[in-house]
Amino acid sequence: MAFLKELDGRGLQVVDLMEPFLRAKAEGGPALYCKTDSHWSGYACELTAAILAEELKTVPGVQPDSRRALETEERVVEVRGDLGGMLGDAGFTAGSERLPLRTVTEHQRFMLPFIPATTTIT
Numbered sequence: 001m002a003f004l005k006e007l008d009g010r011g012l013q014v015v016d017l018m019e020p021f022l023r024a025k026a027e028g029g030p031a032l033y034c035k036t037d038s039h040w041s042g043y044a045c046e047l048t049a050a051i052l053a054e055e056l057k058t059v060p061g062v063q064p065d066s067r068r069a070l071e072t073e074e075r076v077v078e079v080r081g082d083l084g085g086m087l088g089d090a091g092f093t094a095g096s097e098r099l100p101l102r103t104v105t106e107h108q109r110f111m112l113p114f115i116p117a118t119t120t121i122t
Contacts, residue, residue: 015055017048035097036081042101069107077101 007014021032021044030043040048056062080096 013055013059015052017051020047020051030100034079034081034099036083036095037079037097038082038086039079041099042077046102070104071107072102072104074100074102 004014004016024032024043024047031041032044032047033039034041076098078096078098
């Protein structure tokens with residue numbers, strides 16, 4: 001919290017995810033973290049994206065790019081946790097877990113790479 005206050009004191013806009021994450025956990029929804037891995041779950045990524053999208057609406061000059069045809073797809077992915085290795089347990093046998101993950105892609109008629117908008121926020 002002190003770090004966030006320091007950034008705020010220097011005029012940097014900070015998005016603190018602690019409260020929304022605690023609220024989501026208290027509501028008993030999907031897990032925010034993988035069970036055997038140090039990374040966020042797909043649900044935590046979606047929650048964060050929604051919060052950031054709302055925050056970006058308050059930034060002057062930032063507008064959604066409605067010209068892009070974005071598509072989402074949900075699929076189940078298998079995650080092999082990294083916690084055992086980080087703890088130095090070579091015999092860590094928790095295996096893997098299967099998690100829902102939503103991907104966002106830009107629909108394109110031809111196979112062209114995704115090119116981000118060139119808007120710069122100063």
